[in-house]
Amino acid sequence: MNTSSSNSTIRLYHIALSPFCRKVRLVLAEKRIEVELVEDRYWEPGSEILRRNPAGKLPVLRMDGRLLAESQAICEYLDEKYPSPALMPHSAIDRFEVRRLCSWFDDKFSAECTRPVMNERVWKKVMRLGYPDSRTVKAGLSAIRYHMDYMKSLLEHRRWLAGDVMTLADFAAAAHLSCLDYISDVDWTHSSEVQEWYAKIKSRPAFRSLLADHLPGVHPAPHYALLDF
């Protein structure tokens, strides 16, 4: 048998402060799947990202000799392969609601909040692409408040975002908000309901690896890793 130990290791190619990588990291940690995190600074010369994923995106999960890409497909695969603890509910209509909200955050929240704010305030600095555009940042910060209002409307009659149990939808939302919270761009005083929800999910052991993230040159907000914020 020529399978080396390194080939059977589960490995996640990722970058700190990517909400899509964070969602997969949360699922892996919640299911207690041991994973080796490998940072792929894909904008630097020598990155092999296109060899690992022709879509040129992170995260990429190396598992069972395959390279798996697309965060939502990876998360659903992990939930099917490692069913406990479950992150998808049993009934079809409840699963629909989880998937609807994952799309809400990975598509709409990402386009209106995470991507503009993180691009301007983090990635332009890290990738040396110039100074942030303050109008784009301002529009993104305003959109965060709108989305917090929407989350509040859900949490007024649900314990978690998609219903009364924690699901992948909570991890998708927390993955995005945690990136913005790293740079102190979430005004938690805007909604006590959303703050309480985030405090619950932030205190889970699965969140610890995210709270230990540090991106060189971009310092986390003082409250970022505090469970009482």
Next chain:
Amino acid sequence: MNTSSSNSTIRLYHIALSPFCRKVRLVLAEKRIEVELVEDRYWEPGSEILRRNPAGKLPVLRMDGRLLAESQAICEYLDEKYPSPALMPHSAIDRFEVRRLCSWFDDKFSAECTRPVMNERVWKKVMRLGYPDSRTVKAGLSAIRYHMDYMKSLLEHRRWLAGDVMTLADFAAAAHLSCLDYISDVDWTHSSEVQEWYAKIKSRPAFRSLLADHLPGVHPAPHYALLDF
């Protein structure tokens, strides 16, 4: 019982030439689910899109007294609720591949091809937003050829995009390509493998409703509805 017949009718709020609406229409038709199509010209005054979907996006499916949004969540829900004919394979790793490719088309192909080309050549005209930007169109057309090369690399050792059976991934891809084909922007001579795949899916009864689409002011290419193109 006060349930009126109109409330039990399944209704899809959609717009012609939206790949996301088309994907859902293909799934409904393949499963022979009767649906009333209601056009929602959401950019015109009086549209109730935000009341039906706070994300402000089409399609929205009214079913069982609920309003369902997000095309991928809708399609997976329909496949779970109406399992025959199945559009998702049995094994977790095969389902992963279907979902990966759905994301490929709904995210990457959409951003690089469908959205720029359709925005410039169709929606600007329909919504009276000015003239198309030829550089954006050119970049989109060039990206279509790159994506056809990727599809060809899959079809060289698979009968359908995600494996040897037709799945939701084929519907996602065909939904995007059919919009671009309406305006004659797919060069089928670029790959005979992709052309053969499209001829197979285009000849299915589920495709008929799409081939009958007509957007006022934007005429379909002469070959658009031909099964021999």
